[in-house]
Amino acid sequence: MPQLVCVLVGLVVLATMASAAPKRATMRFHERDGSHHPRDHHHHSSSSSSSSSSSLNARDYAASPRSYIPNCAKTTTFIPYDGNSNSGGPGVELTNADSEERSFYFYENSCDDVPFQYISLPPQATQFVSLAPGFQGRITRGTDEFNLQGRSQWLGTWVELTVTPDGQAWGDVSLIRGCDGAVTMKALDGSEKRLGFEDWLLDGAPEDAYDTKESGVRVLRATGDVPLTAGEIKADDPHVVLLRQQASARDYLNSKIDFKDAYIDNHHGNPVAGSINGQFAVTFLKGRP
Numbered sequence: 001m002p003q004l005v006c007v008l009v010g011l012v013v014l015a016t017m018a019s020a021a022p023k024r025a026t027m028r029f030h031e032r033d034g035s036h037h038p039r040d041h042h043h044h045s046s047s048s049s050s051s052s053s054s055s056l057n058a059r060d061y062a063a064s065p066r067s068y069i070p071n072c073a074k075t076t077t078f079i080p081y082d083g084n085s086n087s088g089g090p091g092v093e094l095t096n097a098d099s100e101e102r103s104f105y106f107y108e109n110s111c112d113d114v115p116f117q118y119i120s121l122p123p124q125a126t127q128f129v130s131l132a133p134g135f136q137g138r139i140t141r142g143t144d145e146f147n148l149q150g151r152s153q154w155l156g157t158w159v160e161l162t163v164t165p166d167g168q169a170w171g172d173v174s175l176i177r178g179c180d181g182a183v184t185m186k187a188l189d190g191s192e193k194r195l196g197f198e199d200w201l202l203d204g205a206p207e208d209a210y211d212t213k214e215s216g217v218r219v220l221r222a223t224g225d226v227p228l229t230a231g232e233i234k235a236d237d238p239h240v241v242l243l244r245q246q247a248s249a250r251d252y253l254n255s256k257i258d259f260k261d262a263y264i265d266n267h268h269g270n271p272v273a274g275s276i277n278g279q280f281a282v283t284f285l286k287g288r289p
Helices: 002-020 240-256
Strands: 077-079 091-096 102-108 117-121 125-130 136-142 158-163 169-174 181-187 194-197 210-212 218-220 273-275 279-287
Touching (some): 117 125, 136 279, 218 240, 273 279
Antiparallel strands (some): 102 117, 102 136, 136 158
16 A cells, blocks of 8 residues: 555656646748648757847747637738838848848748738838737748739748747748748847858759749749758659759758758758847848849
């Protein structure tokens, strides 16, 4: 009987410890099939916190993406450029560092056909764009002709953002869906955490690393989910051509930038920045929309 009592007490202690353990974040960015399943590489541990304050820690943000059900926009909202400075609250100080006017499109996750808002910026112009608490989605460069026609435009560099209900934010630069130019982002909460890259990468890649956007410009193709090097892909794999193309793009990108600066694939690194005040400076450099 004493042994049985000890076993029961031990089980109670273990159960109590398990219920008190911090939950890992289940933020989800890269949409493949419109589902709400979290991506493994966006499960952040406590070591991934990039804020200057312990109050913003990825493991403390346990809101499940399954609870996020988007109400996809049927029409888009144009944000006029008026040079608005930072007005407070979550959002991005968006800069067009290209030599021509560029347009940038804000998409909510699982809502790929119609951006819910967009803005056109003159060269070297900056404007603060607010984001509501609870926002989960991305910013991409593009053109009105193709991004406003009601079809998905995935190919290109993504800036991915999640704003928590209390107004904090997480962000990253992702090349998993392709690369159409450089982007940098910096947290504006005093931590100065930086991600992204500034180099021009669209010339000099292997020929099979390229793809063509619907607008007709050549950019680096999506790296997909291939975990292998090009040499490890078996010749009899039914998807051998695509896998080798994706591996070629991935390996070229990694020869130019580090896994700590951007998501190049789903298998390396955890380049996520946090911002306690929910604000980032996002700069799109020269690109091909």
